[in-house]
Amino acid sequence: MPAVTRWSIRTGLLLLAAAMVVGMMQVIPGSGGLPYPSYLHLITVGWLSNLIFGVAHWMFPRASAAQPRGDERLAWAGWGLLNAGLLCRLVGESFPIPETLVASALLQLLGVWTWAAHLWSRVKGK
Amino acid sequence: MPSLSVWSVRASLTWLAVGALMGALILARVPLGHPEWGAWIPAHAEIMLMGWMVQLAFGVAHWILPRQPTAEGRGLLAPVVAVVVLLNVGVVLVVTGHLMVGRTLETVAALGFALQGIPRIRASGWGATGKEGDLVRLKKRVEMV
Numbered sequence: 001m002p003a004v005t006r007w008s009i010r011t012g013l014l015l016l017a018a019a020m021v022v023g024m025m026q027v028i029p030g031s032g033g034l035p036y037p038s039y040l041h042l043i044t045v046g047w048l049s050n051l052i053f054g055v056a057h058w059m060f061p062r063a064s065a066a067q068p069r070g071d072e073r074l075a076w077a078g079w080g081l082l083n084a085g086l087l088c089r090l091v092g093e094s095f096p097i098p099e100t101l102v103a104s105a106l107l108q109l110l111g112v113w114t115w116a117a118h119l120w121s122r123v124k125g126k
Numbered sequence: 127m128p129s130l131s132v133w134s135v136r137a138s139l140t141w142l143a144v145g146a147l148m149g150a151l152i153l154a155r156v157p158l159g160h161p162e163w164g165a166w167i168p169a170h171a172e173i174m175l176m177g178w179m180v181q182l183a184f185g186v187a188h189w190i191l192p193r194q195p196t197a198e199g200r201g202l203l204a205p206v207v208a209v210v211v212l213l214n215v216g217v218v219l220v221v222t223g224h225l226m227v228g229r230t231l232e233t234v235a236a237l238g239f240a241l242q243g244i245p246r247i248r249a250s251g252w253g254a255t256g257k258e259g260d261l262v263r264l265k266k267r268v269e270m271v
Binding site for chain 2 (some may be wrong): 047050089098101104108119120123124
């Protein structure tokens, strides 16, 4: 299992645990917590997307003999951008700071597009 | 990866790129001065759930589930092509506001996927059956490694 896959899955598990805490705080009266969109995106972006991208990077067909998993720098960039964007979202929705939400939108968009571009070359027949 | 999975996974990545752009605009709608973009949330959710995640699962499952011991190891091609086409047309229709027709097509696609996939959900590979001969082969393989 390549390093970026290990880190994606670890990050995903950590964010899944965070999502469960946020979800519990939403149903315990008086415990405050993050708004519902934060909870939803912790699960879909933080957990599911990290898991999917990490496993796809590991398991999809080889890009070439020289670079079996393609340019791994793209995978690292996608992982970093996506998770930095998600953290910005959590901050921006906790303390309404408009600039943080714009930064989050940009970082997550670049992260997803980077992962999609990286995986695109690996989606092919034998 | 079979060609149908290639098309299905590429279509899912395309929906992902579109859905992410839509999501970014929704998230930044207030600072950008367009609060009305919040109306796109249901379309964003539909694209990300059905266009991206469900379709990715369909494509990868078609590729990776055990093949049947027949000439058409992954089943007949036409029904699986129909599943992918119906799913994508369904997502387009739901996103453009044709909810009833779109959801109907998505439902037919999901049923079609389940019907053609169920026969492939079976014990396969080293140690998968748990029977004596299979376990002996598994043990030999582990020892080789």
